[in-house]
Amino acid sequence: MAAAVEYTIDELAREAGTTVRSLRVYHERGVLPPPQVKGRTGFYGPEHLNRVRTISRLLDRGIKLNGIRELLDAWDRGDDLGDILGVIEPDAAKAEVAEELPEAGETIAATELAERYREVPNGLARVVTAGLYEPVDAENYRLADRRLVRIVEKLGAAGVPAAEVLDELEKLRADTDRIARRFVDLFRRTTFAKFQQSEKDSADRAELAERLAATKSMSGEATSELVTLFVARHLDQDAEISDALSRA
Incomplete structure (x- = not known):
């Protein structure tokens, strides 16, 4: 039997896309149940993650924490609030976004x-520059990166203008390209340099292929982890945001 998923408060904050400070405020306001304490560490489960995501969606709708507590209490009693509030589970949200996007290989008319991006100046050109879609011919485009399009859609649903999201994506592409090149340089200086000095037989090539695959995987994980860490840290240290949360 698979072990139940457990999160520390830092892990829960990262997984939910929020901050430790926010989670502590949710505890203080009674909208997030306490964790299970083992030793001196509190552990949270999937039900806590779903609850935090629900709280975030309700906050996005302009509902204050006091109102959210009353709504969630009613929900816990079994009242059918999901349909009324339009609150859906994460998997359902993903499916909903996926239904709006073309499948791999399918085209969408220019x-x-x-x-779709009519409110963005030069929107058609910019979604291509940002890596969301790519032209097939003068009249048709196809999806280039489903995950990026989902991010744009979700941020738009959260109230962030598409033009600003595309601005950040364009900057992010340039930043991540520089980061990627540093990992490539590191790989060439170390692993590939070692291979060049080897016998280059089948075992050496197999080892090179294995380490290449690991570098591709771990570089993305390291970058994602650090970005998430520093975003959370900067938000936690933002006095104005913290004050707004404490007054909600």
Whole structure:
């Protein structure tokens, strides 16, 4: 039997896309149940993660924490609030976004894509520059990166204008390209340099392939972990945001 998923408060904050400070405020306001304490460490489960994501969606709708507590209490009693509030589980949200996007290999008309991003100046060109879609011909485009499009859609649903999201994506592509090149340089200086000095037989090539795959995987994990860490740290240290949360 698979072990139940458990999170420390830091892990829960990262997984939910929020901050430790926010989680502590949720505890203080009675909207987040306490963790299970083992030794001196509190551990949270999937039900806590779903609760935090629900709280975030309700906050996005302009509902204050006192109101959220009353709603969640009613929900815990079994009242059917999900349909009323439009609150859906994460997997359902992913499916909902996926239904709106073309499948791999399918095309979308340039006119339809331009209409989707009509509020963005030069929207058609910018979604290509940002790596969301790629042209097939003059009249049709296809999905280039489903995950990036989902991010744009989710941020848009959270109230962030698409033009600003695309601005950040364009900057992020340039930043991550520089980071990626540093990992490539590191790989060439170390692992590939060692291979060049080897016999280059089948065992050496197999080892090179294995380490290449590991570098591709771990570089992304390291970058994602550090970005998440520093975003959370900067938000936790933002006095104005913390004050706004404490007054909610």
